[in-house]
Amino acid sequence: xxxxxxxxxxxxxxxxxxxxxxxxxxxxxxxxxxxxxxxxxxxxxxxxxxxxxxxxxxxxxxxxxxxxxxxxxxxxxxxxxxxxxxxxxxxxxxxxxxxxxxxxxxxxxxxxxxxxxxxxxxxxxxxxxxxxxxxxxxxxxxxxxxxxxxxxxxxxxxxxxxxxxxxxxxxxxxxxxxxxxxxxxxxxxxxxxxxxxxxxxxxxxxxxxxxxxxxxxxxxxxxxxxxxxxxxxxxxxxxxxxxx
Amino acid sequence: xxxxxxxxxxxxxxxxxxxxxxxxxxxxxxxxxxxxxxxxxxxxxxxxxxxxxxxxxxxxxxxxxxxxxxxxxxxxxxxxxxxxxxxxxxxxxxxxxxxxxxxxxxxxxxxxxxxxxxxxxxxxxxxxxxxxxxxxxxxxxxxxxxxxxxxxxxxxxxxxxxxxxxxxxxxxxxxxxxxxxxxxxxxxxxxxxxxxxxxxxxxxxxxxxxxxxxxxxxxxxxxxxxxxxxxxxxxxxxxxxxxx
DNA sequence: CCAAAAGTGTTTCGTATACACCCATGT
DNA sequence: ACATGGGTGTATACGAAACACTTTTGG
Numbered sequence: 368x369x370x371x372x373x374x375x376x377x378x379x380x381x382x383x384x385x386x387x388x389x390x391x392x393x394x395x396x397x398x399x400x401x402x403x404x405x406x407x408x409x410x411x412x413x414x415x416x417x418x419x420x421x422x423x424x425x426x427x428x429x430x431x432x433x434x435x436x437x438x439x440x441x442x443x444x445x446x447x448x449x450x451x452x453x454x455x456x457x458x459x460x461x462x463x464x465x466x467x468x469x470x471x472x473x474x475x476x477x478x479x480x481x482x483x484x485x486x487x488x489x490x491x492x493x494x495x496x497x498x499x500x501x502x503x504x505x506x507x508x509x510x511x512x513x514x515x516x517x518x519x520x521x522x523x524x525x526x527x528x529x530x531x532x533x534x535x536x537x538x539x540x541x542x543x544x545x546x547x548x549x550x551x552x553x554x555x556x557x558x559x560x561x562x563x564x565x566x567x568x569x570x571x572x573x574x575x576x577x578x579x580x581x582x583x584x585x586x587x588x589x590x591x592x593x594x595x596x597x598x599x600x601x602x603x604x605x606x607x608x609x610x611x
Numbered sequence: 612x613x614x615x616x617x618x619x620x621x622x623x624x625x626x627x628x629x630x631x632x633x634x635x636x637x638x639x640x641x642x643x644x645x646x647x648x649x650x651x652x653x654x655x656x657x658x659x660x661x662x663x664x665x666x667x668x669x670x671x672x673x674x675x676x677x678x679x680x681x682x683x684x685x686x687x688x689x690x691x692x693x694x695x696x697x698x699x700x701x702x703x704x705x706x707x708x709x710x711x712x713x714x715x716x717x718x719x720x721x722x723x724x725x726x727x728x729x730x731x732x733x734x735x736x737x738x739x740x741x742x743x744x745x746x747x748x749x750x751x752x753x754x755x756x757x758x759x760x761x762x763x764x765x766x767x768x769x770x771x772x773x774x775x776x777x778x779x780x781x782x783x784x785x786x787x788x789x790x791x792x793x794x795x796x797x798x799x800x801x802x803x804x805x806x807x808x809x810x811x812x813x814x815x816x817x818x819x820x821x822x823x824x825x826x827x828x829x830x831x832x833x834x835x836x837x838x839x840x841x842x843x844x845x846x847x848x849x850x851x852x853x854x855x
Numbered sequence: 856c857c858a859a860a861a862g863t864g865t866t867t868c869g870t871a872t873a874c875a876c877c878c879a880t881g882t
Numbered sequence: 883a884c885a886t887g888g889g890t891g892t893a894t895a896c897g898a899a900a901c902a903c904t905t906t907t908g909g
Contacts, residue, residue, distance in 0.1 A: 373619065373716075375617065375619040375620065376619060376620065376718055418694075418715070418716065419694045419716070420694070421692060421693060421694065422690060422692040422718070443689070443690060445687070446666060446687060446690060446720055448665060448666040448720075449665060450662075450663045450664070450665065471662070472617075472662065472663070474620055474666070476690055476692075543861085544861090544862090545860080545861070545862095560899070560900075560901080561861090561862085562862085562863070562864080562900095562901080562902095563898070563899065563900085565861095565862075565863085566864095566897090566898095567897085567898085570897085581861095581907095583907095583908085584859090584860080584907070584908080585858080585859065585860090585907060585908035585909065586858080586859040586860040586861070586906070586907055586908075587859085587860060587861045587862075587905060587906035587907055588860095588861080588906075588907065589860080589861055589862085590861085590862090787888085788888090788889090789887080789888070789889095804872075804873075804874085805888090805889085806873095806874080806875095806889085806890070806891080807871070807872065807873085809889075809890085810870090810871095810891095811870085811871085814870085825880095825888095827880095827881085828880070828881080828886085828887080828888095829880060829881035829882065829885080829886065829887090830878095830879070830880055830881075830885080830886040830887040830888065831878055831879035831880055831886085831887065831888040831889070832879075832880065832887095832888080833887080833888055833889085834888085834889090
């Protein structure tokens with residue numbers, strides 16, 4: 368049977384969002400549309416690639432479908448290829464039924480994605496698939512190897528967070544230093560001394576202070592900062608550093 | 612036509628080797644076996660995956676075929692998926708002829724590999740495919756997008772070299788500090804102050820000095836060191852570090 | 856005036872960088 | 883004795899880490 372999609376290769380996306388109060392979250396969807404009887408099995412947003420589509424385009428298409436978001440940070444981080452990763456139970460049967468294809472093995476290319484939760488609230492998420500955000504500690508058992516994909520995605524995010532300017536993908540354009548710190552702590556999983564953190568950030572030429580402060584808060588209003596990507600790119604090119 | 616291999620997914624490997632005199636090298640093979648008339652087109656070692664084979668096993672199998680080497684460092688670093696990456700010329704025709712399959716699109720999973728050149732000399736390389744080592748500046752135009760794969764492989768190696776203990780994969784068990792420095796310089800592409808380098812290495816608990824020196828050299832014999840991987844793993848687990 | 860979060864300085868320690876000469880061996 | 887690469891020490895500057903109190907606003 369000819370299909371327009373390539374039934375050997377899929378894309379799955381670990382969509383991370385950050386909420387100032389509730390911390391780091393990940394987006395999960397139902398295995399099937401709402402009108403399907405087999406609800407309650409959760410999975411990552413993902414799908415087969417189309418036959419003549421670049422993977423990055425597939426990832427963007429899928430992300431758009433489930434969140435309504437375009438032009439968001441997307442990073443390929445691993446390939447999940449175990450020939451047995453689909454198991455041989457109910458989930459594989461569901462996949463075969465849904466596609467009408469005798470799926471045997473699917474290699475999936477995993478991406479992680481960073482979205483500004485404050486902009487894209489639950490209201491824009493796919494209702495058809497009951498997409499919703501889960502705290503990192505609330506993630507239930509998912510289909511296939513999707514829990515493992517999340518774990519490795521988080522590990523990759525934690526690692527790349529140290530060398531890439533990822534925090535700014537999770538924040539509004541104007542942000543405060545304390546917001547930056549809360550994100551860093553949520554992702555890295557440990558707490559950071561506020562004074563030292565501020566000193567470190569203030570040394571970074573690409574984090575630019577604005578002459579603008581919070582309004583309407585019942586405490587000392589915080590100063591806003593923005594991220595200057597051009598400056599960052601220039602400085603990064605000059606930087607060499609041994610870690611080990 | 613049924614095949615035992617999966618004609619949609621391949622593995623390509625950028626095999627890096629280090630030679631103390633000649634610097635960093637990459638392994639290339641002929642597109643076809645020696646007895647094939649179409650010689651002279653060069654490519655990376657690579658092939659389709661088998662249908663029920665893990666990618667890592669495919670990579671090991673391919674590496675073994677072309678170098679005779681097993682149990683070597685192998686790192687997945689990127690996926691090359693452009694639907695047009697095979698072009699529509701002679702190389703695609705060759706691939707279709709060779710496989711007897713109407714190949715349309717192949718997504719390739721790229722690995723880089725690090726081998727100790729001093730152990731696996733040219734004599735063990737596949738003669739059938741005329742495998743040989745090329746200095747990084749001598750690499751000619753290759754088939755498909757293989758030049759791009761090498762470029763991204765090298766960039767990944769340079770990046771990961773800073774945070775992973777990769778240098779030891781390119782060195783004999785017992786090595787000297789100056790060998791370590793030459794490798795670092797070759798991979799990173801800049802030179803390093805010898806005194807400061809030695810101080811840095813001597814601080815590393817997992818680079819252990821032996822009571823053993825070079826023999827038969829016509830200069831002051833260098834002390835040998837070994838890499839203690841267990842110590843490294845323990846220390847790494849404790850380490851957290853901001854770079855940016 | 857109280858609650859709540861923002862913002863501030865100093866000391867100590869370790870590591871990065873810059874830089875020039877003596878040492879041990881084989882021939 | 884000489885050629886060859888191996889090996890050493892010091893001074894300066896910058897960043898990491900530890901640590902407690904004052905400031906500004908709204909209610």
